[in-house]
Amino acid sequence: MVVENKQWSRLQLVDIEHRLVEVSGAGEQERLHPQEQVRRYVEYLADFNRFLGGHPGSLSGCVYMHNATSGNIAGLRHPDVADLSLYPAFAADEVATMRSFFAQRLTSAPGAQVADDFLTSVIAPSKQLLPLVAQEITASSQFTLLDEQQVAYEVVLRAVEHAKRSDAKEAVVITGGPGTGKSVIAVALLGELAKRGHTVCHATGSRSFTTTLQRVVGRRVRRVKDVFRYSNVFMNAERNGLDVLIVDEAHRIREVSTNRFNKAKNPDGTPQADELVRAARVPVFLIDEHQGVRPNEIGTVARIEEACARNGTSARRVNLDAQFRCGGSEVYVRWVEELLGLRPGGPRPWPGDDTFQLSLADSPALMEEELGNKIKGGYGARITAGFCWPWSNPRPDGTLVEDVVVGSWTRPWNSRADKELNGIPPSALWATEKAGFDQVGCIYTAQGFEYDYGGVILGGDLVWRTDHWEPRPAASRDRDLRNANNFNDLVRNTYKVLLTRSLLGCILYSVDEETRHMLAELGLPSLQAATHE
Numbered sequence: 303m304v305v306e307n308k309q310w311s312r313l314q315l316v317d318i319e320h321r322l323v324e325v326s327g328a329g330e331q332e333r334l335h336p337q338e339q340v341r342r343y344v345e346y347l348a349d350f351n352r353f354l355g356g357h358p359g360s361l362s363g364c365v366y367m368h369n370a371t372s373g374n375i376a377g378l379r380h381p382d383v384a385d386l387s388l389y390p391a392f393a394a395d396e397v398a399t400m401r402s403f404f405a406q407r408l409t410s411a412p413g414a415q416v417a418d419d420f421l422t423s424v425i426a427p428s429k430q431l432l433p434l435v436a437q438e439i440t441a442s443s444q445f446t447l448l449d450e451q452q453v454a455y456e457v458v459l460r461a462v463e464h465a466k467r468s469d470a471k472e473a474v475v476i477t478g479g480p481g482t483g484k485s486v487i488a489v490a491l492l493g494e495l496a497k498r499g500h501t502v503c504h505a506t507g508s509r510s511f512t513t514t515l516q517r518v519v520g521r522r523v524r525r526v527k528d529v530f531r532y533s534n535v536f537m538n539a540e541r542n543g544l545d546v547l548i549v550d551e552a553h554r555i556r557e558v559s560t561n562r563f564n565k566a567k568n569p570d571g572t573p574q575a576d577e578l579v580r581a582a583r584v585p586v587f588l589i590d591e592h593q594g595v596r597p598n599e600i601g602t603v604a605r606i607e608e609a610c611a612r613n614g615t616s617a618r619r620v621n622l623d624a625q626f627r628c629g630g631s632e633v634y635v636r637w638v639e640e641l642l643g644l645r646p647g648g649p650r651p652w653p654g655d656d657t658f659q660l661s662l663a664d665s666p667a668l669m670e671e672e673l674g675n676k677i678k679g680g681y682g683a684r685i686t687a688g689f690c691w692p693w694s695n696p697r698p699d700g701t702l703v704e705d706v707v708v709g710s711w712t713r714p715w716n717s718r719a720d721k722e723l724n725g726i727p728p729s730a731l732w733a734t735e736k737a738g739f740d741q742v743g744c745i746y747t748a749q750g751f752e753y754d755y756g757g758v759i760l761g762g763d764l765v766w767r768t769d770h771w772e773p774r775p776a777a778s779r780d781r782d783l784r785n786a787n788n789f790n791d792l793v794r795n796t797y798k799v800l801l802t803r804s805l806l807g808c809i810l811y812s813v814d815e816e817t818r819h820m821l822a823e824l825g826l827p828s829l830q831a832a833t834h835e
Contacts, residue, residue, distance in 0.1 A: 355428025
């Protein structure tokens with residue numbers, strides 16, 4: 303029995319669709335409906351505690367609000383949330399009814415053995431959940447692989463079968479730049495492995511990316527969302543408790559894991575990479591080494607392979623760049639890496655590419671106008687910028703402060719809120735919701751996503767001077783980045799990520815005149831001239 307004790311004395315239902323309540327005396331912050339909270343606890347335990355998953359129907363739950371009266375919580379029992387009646391809420395004057403609820407669901411038989419079995423159970427997706435995962439992913443056409451992508455896909459499937467037959471551990475490290483389809487491969491593998499009955503989870507260090515995958519894959523069956531985890535939740539995972547752990551965006555691996563339940567670093571200092579390797583018989587890492595953009599992001603192929611060696615795990619590497627590119631322009635990606643000094647040979651003139659449109663805008667307004675035209679033509683588009691402006695919280699009325707100011711052109715950053723406000727998508731969904739075009743995205747909401755056309759505003763944190771790039775930490779509004787010893791590397795990686803989100807075309811603008819002049823000398827077409835043509 304799951305029992306959620308609440309001290310709340312008075313509350314009302316304010317959002318039926320999202321199951322949110324407002325608690326008197328707790329400020330204006332909305333909270334999850336307590337009965338919905340209990341339902342999620344019950345479903346999660348049944349889906350990830352293998353002992354409970356093997357005993358369907360053995361779990362139930364309720365809420366006890368010991369400071370409330372039945373009249374003060376009557377608003378919770380709305381007919382449109384009738385499904386929550388399976389997990390009832392009881393007030394202080396309903397103790398007799400709650401006692402009856404307990405008596406109907408708890409047996410008088412001793413429970414010590416059941417408790418031991420529960421506490422020692424393997425924590426992994428249940429046999430009831432895995433078919434749902436496979437079904438939801440198979441039904442989503444956007445996770446269908448191209449023929450060439452089968453290479454990495456088949457390598458992982460063979461590794462899983464080999465590890466099973468030989469009773470051994472084996473890791474796969476898949477490397478590739480933007481557009482090589484790493485995340486598509488990751489989700490396709492998740493679906494196929496779940497279909498075959500392997501216990502498998504997907505992990506990433508990106509909140510925006512994880513939230514979007516949960517929304518896309520779990521849009522019909524909410525429980526499926528729980529197979530998408532964060533990389534910092536495997537601190538106490540059982541060794542080889544999973545058959546496969548797919549770590550996407552592995553360049554975002556941290557030195558050690560922390561989360562809101564464990565604010566301090568791990569007492570034993572176990573590297574996060576070791577935790578991820580230990581958690582599964584076959585850990586799979588998908589990585590682009592030029593996408594680390596935070597001082598504490600240390601994910602590299604070398605670090606992962608070192609973690610594998612420390613844990614007696616052989617590692618096989620698959621290089622997607624050497625095989626295919628499923629979207630975007632390889633010519634453009636190489637040009638960007640040379641431009642930023644991430645690859646020798648640049649900056650060099652733009653050679654042109656029939657599959658990719660690159661231009662230099664005279665102003666952010668022209669950039670926005672051109673991208674708006676692309677949207678009218680049925681394409682997707684976004685504007686991003688270096689983190690060189692303040693990022694304000696939404697106003698009390700839900701509107702956003704226009705923090706990004708370039709001359710007379712002003713726009714807000716993407717919302718910092720966790721939910722939709724006045725039609726403005728939450729930060730985690732900025733890259734995928736249509737209304738996201740009205741805000742400027744930052745690195746933390748753009749990384750991991752792709753769209754047809756993009757505009758990138760280069761801020762004052764990286765400017766061109768005579769014959770070299772000059773990093774300027776003082777211009778950055780990202781405190782951790784600004785104080786990093788390797789700011790020069792991180793700011794270049796940041797712009798590499800922003801500049802390679804686009805599949806069909808990108809428009810550049812720099813707030814610095816000398817930088818704009820250098821870009822123009824590289825032969826980038828003027829957006830103004832292209833517009834008049």
